[in-house]
Amino acid sequence: xxxxxxxxxxxxxxxxxxxxxxxxxxxxxxxxxxxxxxxxxxxxxxxxxxxxxxxxxxxxxxxxxxxxxxxxxxxxxxxxxxxxxxxxxxxxxxxxxxxxxxxxxxxxxxxxxxxxxxxxxxxxxxxxxxxxxxxxxxxxxxxxxxxxxxxxxxxxxxxxxxxxxxxxxxxxxxxxxxxxxxxxxxxxxxxxxxxxxxxxxxxxxxxxxxxxxxxxxxxxxxxxxxxxxxxxxxxxxxxxxxxxxxxxxxxxxxxxxxxxxxxxxxxxxxxxxxxxxxxxxxxxxxxxxxxxxxxxxxxxxxxxxxxxxxxxxxxx
Amino acid sequence: xxxxxxxxxxxxxxxxxxxxxxxxxxxxxxxxxxxxxxxxxxxxxxxxxxxxxxxxxxxxxxxxxxxxxxxxxxxxxxxxxxxxxxxxxxxxxxxxxxxxxxxxxxxxxxxxxxxxxxxxxxxxxxxxxxxxxxxxxxxxxxxxxxxxxxxxxxxxxxxxxxxxxxxxxxxxxxxxxxxxxxxxxxxxxxxxxxxxxxxxxxxxxxxxxxxxxxxxxxxxxxxxxxxxxxxxxxxxxxxxxxxxxxxxxxxxxxxxxxxxxxxxxxxxxxxxxxxxxxxxxxxxxxxxxxxxxxxxxxxxxxxxxxxxxxxxxxxx
Numbered sequence: 001x002x003x004x005x006x007x008x009x010x011x012x013x014x015x016x017x018x019x020x021x022x023x024x025x026x027x028x029x030x031x032x033x034x035x036x037x038x039x040x041x042x043x044x045x046x047x048x049x050x051x052x053x054x055x056x057x058x059x060x061x062x063x064x065x066x067x068x069x070x071x072x073x074x075x076x077x078x079x080x081x082x083x084x085x086x087x088x089x090x091x092x093x094x095x096x097x098x099x100x101x102x103x104x105x106x107x108x109x110x111x112x113x114x115x116x117x118x119x120x121x122x123x124x125x126x127x128x129x130x131x132x133x134x135x136x137x138x139x140x141x142x143x144x145x146x147x148x149x150x151x152x153x154x155x156x157x158x159x160x161x162x163x164x165x166x167x168x169x170x171x172x173x174x175x176x177x178x179x180x181x182x183x184x185x186x187x188x189x190x191x192x193x194x195x196x197x198x199x200x201x202x203x204x205x206x207x208x209x210x211x212x213x214x215x216x217x218x219x220x221x222x223x224x225x226x227x228x229x230x231x232x233x234x235x236x237x238x239x240x241x242x243x244x245x246x247x248x249x250x251x252x253x254x255x256x257x258x259x260x261x262x263x264x265x266x267x268x269x270x271x272x273x274x275x276x277x278x279x280x281x282x283x284x285x286x287x288x289x290x291x292x293x294x295x296x297x298x299x300x301x302x303x304x305x306x307x308x309x310x311x312x313x314x315x316x
Numbered sequence: 317x318x319x320x321x322x323x324x325x326x327x328x329x330x331x332x333x334x335x336x337x338x339x340x341x342x343x344x345x346x347x348x349x350x351x352x353x354x355x356x357x358x359x360x361x362x363x364x365x366x367x368x369x370x371x372x373x374x375x376x377x378x379x380x381x382x383x384x385x386x387x388x389x390x391x392x393x394x395x396x397x398x399x400x401x402x403x404x405x406x407x408x409x410x411x412x413x414x415x416x417x418x419x420x421x422x423x424x425x426x427x428x429x430x431x432x433x434x435x436x437x438x439x440x441x442x443x444x445x446x447x448x449x450x451x452x453x454x455x456x457x458x459x460x461x462x463x464x465x466x467x468x469x470x471x472x473x474x475x476x477x478x479x480x481x482x483x484x485x486x487x488x489x490x491x492x493x494x495x496x497x498x499x500x501x502x503x504x505x506x507x508x509x510x511x512x513x514x515x516x517x518x519x520x521x522x523x524x525x526x527x528x529x530x531x532x533x534x535x536x537x538x539x540x541x542x543x544x545x546x547x548x549x550x551x552x553x554x555x556x557x558x559x560x561x562x563x564x565x566x567x568x569x570x571x572x573x574x575x576x577x578x579x580x581x582x583x584x585x586x587x588x589x590x591x592x593x594x595x596x597x598x599x600x601x602x603x604x605x606x607x608x609x610x611x612x613x614x615x616x617x618x619x620x621x622x623x624x625x626x627x628x629x630x631x632x
Contacts, residue, residue, distance in 0.1 A: 042419030074388055078412030082437050092408035096394030099415075103358030121398050 002027045004189040004221075008202025009036070009048040010065035010236050011228055012195035013055035014296045016126070018306030019193075020056055021299075025125030029185040031212075033197070034111070034130045035138035035170055035205030038153045040088055041079060043098040044105055047153065048202065049115055049130060050097055057122035065236070068093040087158040112179050129185060131206045134176035138205050141167030152201060161238035165245040168200060173208040178215075186215040191313050194225035194266075196235055196294065199255055200242035207262055217264045222316045224268040225259050226309060227252040230295060231274040253278040256287050267316055270294060270309050288316060318343045320505040320537075324518025325352070325364040326381035326552050327544055328511035329371035330612045332442070334622030335509075336372055337615075341441030345501040346372075347528075349513070350427070350446045351454035351486055351521030354469045356404055357395060359414040360421055363469065364518065365431055365446060366413055373438040381552070384409040403474040428495050445501060447522040450492035454521050457483030468517060477554035481561040484516060489524040494531075502531040507629050510541035510582075512551055512610065515571055516558035523578055538583040538632045541575050542625060543568040546611060547590035569594040572603050583632055586610060586625050604632060 003023065005016055007030050016030055033048045047066065054060040054068060061069045071091030080086045090098065097118060104114040111133045119128045138152040142163045149169065155161055178186075186192070197203055207213045216223060232250055234240045240250045248254040252271035256278075260266040268288035271278060272295065279289045290312040296302045319339065321332055323346050332346055349364045363382065370376035370384060377385045387407030396402045406414065413434060420430045427449045435444045454468040458479045465485065471477055494502075502508070513519055523529045532539060548566055550556045556566045564570040568587035572594075576582040584604035587594060588611065595605045606628040612618045 041415050042422055043415065068394075072388055072390055072408065074408035075391065075412045075415070078384075078409045079416060082412065082416040082434065084412075084416060092388065092390035092411075093394045095408075095411065095415075096391045096398065096400075099357050099359065099391070099411075100395060100398040100400060106358055118398065 001190045002029070002188050003191045003193065004029045004031060004185050005193045005195050006031050006203055006206050007048070007052055007195040008033045008197030009051040012048070012197040012202065013052045013060070013065075014302050015193070015195045015226055015305060015309075016052060017055050017299075018296070018302035018304070019310075020126055021303050022306045022310060025056070028126040029189075030126060030128050031131050031182050031185065031206060032128060033202045033205050034132065035136045035173075035201070036152050037135070037137070038088070038151055040090075041084055042102070043095070044102045045088070045090070045098050046101065046115075046130070049128060050094070052128055053115075053119045053122060053124060056119070056124045056126055056128070059122060067091045088153060110179075112181050127181070127185065129179065129181050131178065131182060131212065132176040132209050133179050134172060136173045136176050136205055136209070137171040138201060139169045139171055140165055141169065156237065161241060165241055168204070168242070168245065170205045170208040173205060174210070176209045178209050178211045182212065183215060186212070186219060189219060189221045192216065192219065192221050192223045193309060194223070194259060196226040196228040198228060198234075198237060198239040198242055199248070199258055200239075200246050213262065222267040222313055223263060223265075224270065224309060224313055224316070225255065225266060226294060226305065227255055227269055227271045227275065229255055229275075230272040235295065251275060251278055253281050256282045257285060260285050260287060268312055270305070270312060288312075318345070318504050318506045319509065320345045320347060320501050320507070321509045321511050322347050322519055322522050323364070323368060323511040324349045324513030325367040328364070328513040328518065329368045329376070329381075330618050331509070331511045331542055331621060331625075332368060333371050334612070334618035334620070335626070336442055337619050338622045338626060341372070344442040345505075346442060346444050347447050347498050347501065347522060348444060349518045349521050350448065351452045351489075351517070352468050353451070353453070354404070354467055356406075357400055359411070359418045361404070361406070361414050362417065362431070362446070365444060366410070368444055369431075369435045369438060369440060372440045372442055372444070373435070375438060383407045404469060426495075428497055443497070443501065445495065445497050447494065447498060447528065448492040448525050449495050450488060452489045452492050452521055452525070453487040454517060455485040455487055456481055457485065472553065477557060481557055484520070484558070484561065486521045486524040489521060490526065492525045494525050494527045498528065499531060502528070502535060505535060505537045508532065508535065508537050508539045509625060510539070510575060512542040512544040514544060514550075514553060514555040514558055515564070515574055516555075516562050529578065533580045538629055539579060539581075540584040540586065540625060540629055540632070541571065541582060542610060542621065543571055543585060543587045543591065545571055545591075546588040551611065567591060567594055569597050572598045573601060576601050576603060584628055586621070586628060604628075
């Protein structure tokens with residue numbers, strides 16, 4: 001069965017890892033948010049792509065959720081001496097990815113080709129596809145009075161996502177085109193998952209690329225979300241803050257409703273037992289619900305969520 | 317006394333370090349070969365500038381003569397996975413220099429300004445000046461029949477300098493201009509040293525920049541070389557091979573004669589006791605000679621060579 005997963009970073013990568021263990025990597029494709037991409041030190045950094053890649057390669061630092069396990073930070077210490085901004089911590093091994101990617105892009109290779117070269121080199125069998133080869137940059141607007149735009153990474157990492165959000169922009173998304181690889185994956189998909197990633201800041205930029213949403217409107221494949229919200233809180237990161245800005249209830253019901261309206265119909269959602277009380281209200285939207293333990297820490301929990309999602313799919 | 321040293325990498329940096337201990341850094345300027353510069357992984361590498369900088373900063377790996385002491389090589393290991401050439405080993409801390417420099421150059425800063433930002437950040441008080449802001453690339457020609465050009469670093473590092481040399485090109489040198497900083501340093505110099513570096517591959521590219529040699533022709537400052545050859549062999553690297561190609565005897569006499577003709581007069585040369593037998597023949601060229609122990613391993617030997625060279629200068 002050809003499975004496509006729309007994914008952000010940490011949450012998406014955990015779910016993908018579990019899926020890869022359960023069904024193998026051969027027919028698994030991830031369409032990954034690139035709205036978080038940022039250039040630092042003259043290097044192109046693609047945080048979500050790298051998290052997904054390192055996770056599927058079994059190389060990720062599972063404690064932090066990003067970067068290579070056991071990485072060192074020697075280079076950053078010297079970059080700091082040179083007066084470079086070091087709020088975005090890049091490990092020495094991780095830097096190889098950014099150096100390789102930056103050079104390959106400057107040589108004219110497409111981001112999709114470069115992403116493939118990287119994940120193949122690290123032994124990943126699944127396809128990891130940037131949502132677009134065109135640049136999209138998610139910005140968060142803050143402040144009272146004049147809006148103060150910050151790149152998503154500045155908001156998340158530099159400021160710790162502490163400010164209330166006044167607006168979101170997916171800069172460049174109106175002109176961005178999905179790649180042939182993304183369109184083909186969606187058209188050939190027999191199942192589509194929306195990973196437990198931030199619906200506004202991670203899945204949102206993917207769905208904002210003209211053509212991707214339309215593919216999801218038209219697909220015959222069942223489309224199932226895994227809730228990124230458990231017990232009224234984000235599983236990871238500031239998802240709750242983004243949902244509140246979008247006037248979406250911070251609950252599986254809110255997330256289900258958002259996807260249902262954006263995608264012109266969501267087939268199902270997997271929610272946590274903590275949110276079992278949402279079940280009937282979600283079902284009232286015409287969305288099937290599977291309730292289970294969806295918090296993923298260790299490998300067994302990741303596989304469990306994947307098995308649950310796959311079983312749910314079979315029953316749809 | 318304002319001292320200018322023309323220098324390549326390891327030998328030049330050792331001599332400079334000794335001088336800096338003896339006379340301080342304030343009035344010390346190094347004009348450094350950039351013909352060895354190479355772009356790898358999309359990063360601009362300036363081996364001689366970096367060796368001189370790290371050495372004067374007290375950060376160099378004194379065993380190897382290049383790179384940061386205690387550096388690690390995590391990034392290179394991953395770059396190798398990405399199929400990148402890894403024959404030129406770059407440490408994780410060292411990479412910060414190349415990343416910072418590459419970004420600063422892309423932003424339009426001059427190589428001289430970037431070199432200054434780097435050595436100031438690392439606490440070096442001497443001036444470390446690239447010989448030119450224009451690109452020069454030393455190539456070595458090998459082979460029988462058709463000449464096979466190799467970048468100097470490919471010849472030295474990748475092939476271990478094992479091939480016989482059939483030619484040398486300082487590519488770009490005819491169009492290269494000395495910087496205002498280099499010209500000012502030479503015009504204000506009260507003493508000029510030719511460091512114990514490769515006369516053909518390290519000092520040669522500096523002298524090939526139009527305008528630099530002319531400054532040395534016209535200067536009133538005494539010009540003293542420290543022999544890079546001891547007992548018929550290079551102190552470091554393939555200097556002997558380069559001298560043979562240039563049809564220069566691999567001896568202090570040969571080196572003195574080469575500089576004497578190139579500079580329209582060399583005032584003096586410091587040679588090793590092993591070569592004391594060359595003294596009268598060098599003096600016959602009109603060049604003063606100082607004989608002493610010039611092999612530099614530990615810090616005391618470096619200071620000793622500097623003291624000897626400074627005393628020699630006083631007596632000229």
